[in-house]
Amino acid sequence: MTAQTSNSHFSGGFRDPAIQSSHVFRAAMTAMARPGEIKPITGATPPEGLSIAAGCLLLTLCDPETSLYLAPDVDHPAVRDWITFHTGAPFVPAQDADFAVGGWAALTPFDRFRIGTSEYPDRSATLIVELPSFDAPNAELSGPGIKTRAEITLPDIEVLQANAALFPLGFDTYFTAASDICALPRSSRIEPLLMKEG
Amino acid sequence: MSDYNFAYLDEQTKRMIRRAILKGLAVPGYQVPFASREMPMPYGWGTGGVQVSAATLTPEDTLKVIDQGADDTTNAVSIRKFFENTAGVATTEETEKASVIQTRHRIPEAELSEDQILVYQVPIPEPLRFLEPRETETRKMHALQEYGLMHVKLYEDISQHGAIATSYAYPVKVAGRYVTDPSPIPKFDNPKMNMAAIQLFGAGREQRIYAVPPYTEVVSLDFEDFPFEASKADHPCDLCAAEDSYLDEVILDDAGNRMFVCSDTDYCRSRRDAGHMGRLSEEAA
Numbered sequence: 001m002t003a004q005t006s007n008s009h010f011s012g013g014f015r016d017p018a019i020q021s022s023h024v025f026r027a028a029m030t031a032m033a034r035p036g037e038i039k040p041i042t043g044a045t046p047p048e049g050l051s052i053a054a055g056c057l058l059l060t061l062c063d064p065e066t067s068l069y070l071a072p073d074v075d076h077p078a079v080r081d082w083i084t085f086h087t088g089a090p091f092v093p094a095q096d097a098d099f100a101v102g103g104w105a106a107l108t109p110f111d112r113f114r115i116g117t118s119e120y121p122d123r124s125a126t127l128i129v130e131l132p133s134f135d136a137p138n139a140e141l142s143g144p145g146i147k148t149r150a151e152i153t154l155p156d157i158e159v160l161q162a163n164a165a166l167f168p169l170g171f172d173t174y175f176t177a178a179s180d181i182c183a184l185p186r187s188s189r190i191e192p193l194l195m196k197e198g
Numbered sequence: 199m200s201d202y203n204f205a206y207l208d209e210q211t212k213r214m215i216r217r218a219i220l221k222g223l224a225v226p227g228y229q230v231p232f233a234s235r236e237m238p239m240p241y242g243w244g245t246g247g248v249q250v251s252a253a254t255l256t257p258e259d260t261l262k263v264i265d266q267g268a269d270d271t272t273n274a275v276s277i278r279k280f281f282e283n284t285a286g287v288a289t290t291e292e293t294e295k296a297s298v299i300q301t302r303h304r305i306p307e308a309e310l311s312e313d314q315i316l317v318y319q320v321p322i323p324e325p326l327r328f329l330e331p332r333e334t335e336t337r338k339m340h341a342l343q344e345y346g347l348m349h350v351k352l353y354e355d356i357s358q359h360g361a362i363a364t365s366y367a368y369p370v371k372v373a374g375r376y377v378t379d380p381s382p383i384p385k386f387d388n389p390k391m392n393m394a395a396i397q398l399f400g401a402g403r404e405q406r407i408y409a410v411p412p413y414t415e416v417v418s419l420d421f422e423d424f425p426f427e428a429s430k431a432d433h434p435c436d437l438c439a440a441e442d443s444y445l446d447e448v449i450l451d452d453a454g455n456r457m458f459v460c461s462d463t464d465y466c467r468s469r470r471d472a473g474h475m476g477r478l479s480e481e482a483a
Contacts, residue, residue, distance in 0.1 A: 017209055018203055018204035018205075018209060019204060019256075019257060021209065021212070021213075022204065022205070022212075022255065022256045022257070023256055025212075025216045025253070025254075026254065026256050028216075028220065029216070029219060029220065029223065029254065029396070030396070032220050032223045032224060032411075033223050033396045033409075033411040033412060034411070034412060060213070060216070061213060061216065061217055061220075062213075063210050063213050065210070065213075065214065066217070098217075118341035118342075119337040119338065119340075119341045120231075120337075121221075121225050121228055122218070122221035122222075122225065122228065122230045122231075124221070126220070143373070144226045144373045144410075144411040144413070144414040144415075145223070145411035145412055145413065145414065146413060147394075147412070147413045167225075167375070168225050168228060168375055168376070172220070172221070172224040185223065185224035185225075186224055186225070187224060187225065187226060187373060187411075
């Protein structure tokens with residue numbers, strides 16, 4: 001994952017963009033349609049600071065028509081150059097962003113992201129949140145896309161519950177860890193996972 | 199494969215459509231505006247569905263295309279060939295073998311699985327359009343959940359006909375929030391929209407995309423004393439004897455003879471292959 005750091009920002013993109021982005025999108029779409037489900041995505045080798053999964057999502061979804069906010073923890077010249085070369089997405093402040101990338105703490109506060117309007121709820125931000133891993137589920141989801149219940153690892157349950165309460169407004173989130181993604185649309189209802197006793 | 203980019207559309211167009219699909223899945227039943235492109239087929243032939251399919255397909259997919267349930271009508275055949283040529287994907291007529299199914303006005307009889315995607319071709323995506331022609335107004339009505347007008351329309355059906363006479367494009371409420379047009383599927387198909395597959399809707403001329411994620415609650419609007427009824431012709435299929443499938447009525451001659459036959463050609467064929475015989479099986483053979 002860190003092997004490409006010595007390379008220039010010209011490297012690390014999709015070798016076959018039409019095919020690889022179709023695979024990444026299918027995984028991203030399935031993840032958004034089935035909240036909490038973990039999907040592997042590969043193909044991009046972004047510079048150090050971005051996970052493979054976040055890099056793949058950016059290459060698949062961003063272009064000169066989408067504005068992007070980089071949280072301070074990923075806002076390095078190497079990352080900026082890589083994103084600019086491969087997507088052409090303009091960098092903007094958080095409140096104007098279609099997409100935002102970064103760690104959870106660095107993306108705080110969350111009330112600055114666009115949540116859409118009541119007539120156009122789609123005009124909202126999509127957050128790409130980098131997590132260390134998905135192996136500590138702490139919340140349970142229900143709602144569209146979930147048969148009964150789904151478990152998910154969330155960095156802050158209360159903030160995301162507040163976002164879900166805005167439905168049909170709110171931002172949508174992809175969580176990324178290494179080369180895995182997991183989605184949390186605004187439509188999911190979130191409950192803290194009760195720890196099993198004994 | 200041909201000299202087209204994979205699945206015909208350029209990458210920037212596909213990204214734009216993909217972003218609309220993701221927002222559609224996040225807000226089930228809400229119509230996301232998108233910059234629909236001109237496609238090499240006329241409006242009304244599934245340009246919206248084709249664009250959604252093009253943005254969704256991967257080279258490993260197996261595509262099935264149906265038109266009113268049939269795999270072998272002009273519209274279905276030409277869209278299937280379009281993607282054979284531009285995406286190089288495998289195609290099938292068997293519902294179980296397909297990973298992506300593009301449909302015009304039917305949901306297949308066979309139950310769809312979690313690994314399948316159903317893409318609907320939609321002519322008029324706005325369920326309120328014939329009640330309120332102004333887009334600015336219908337947007338406000340959706341924003342405010344002001345759906346009284348739709349109930350008035352269904353009530354007027356009852357007052358005039360004694361029952362809800364709407365038989366296709368029967369309005370549904372998705373995930374308890376948005377009243378949505380299920381595309382002109384017969385209301386017989388409405389209950390099937392509570393399914394395991396991902397449902398995507400594309401309206402090319404009207405430039406809208408919307409979606410229903412798996413296992414999402416889809417409720418057909420009705421009244422307590424006039425509950426929704428998924429109706430079909432009260433007949434078995436004359437070729438395969440199926441009692442549970444949606445039927446087309448076919449006029450046979452000038453003497454008023456007619457037959458009823460499954461609208462889903464793959465379902466009917468698989469039943470006949472399994473040995474089921476209908477009233478007219480002998481003559482058809």
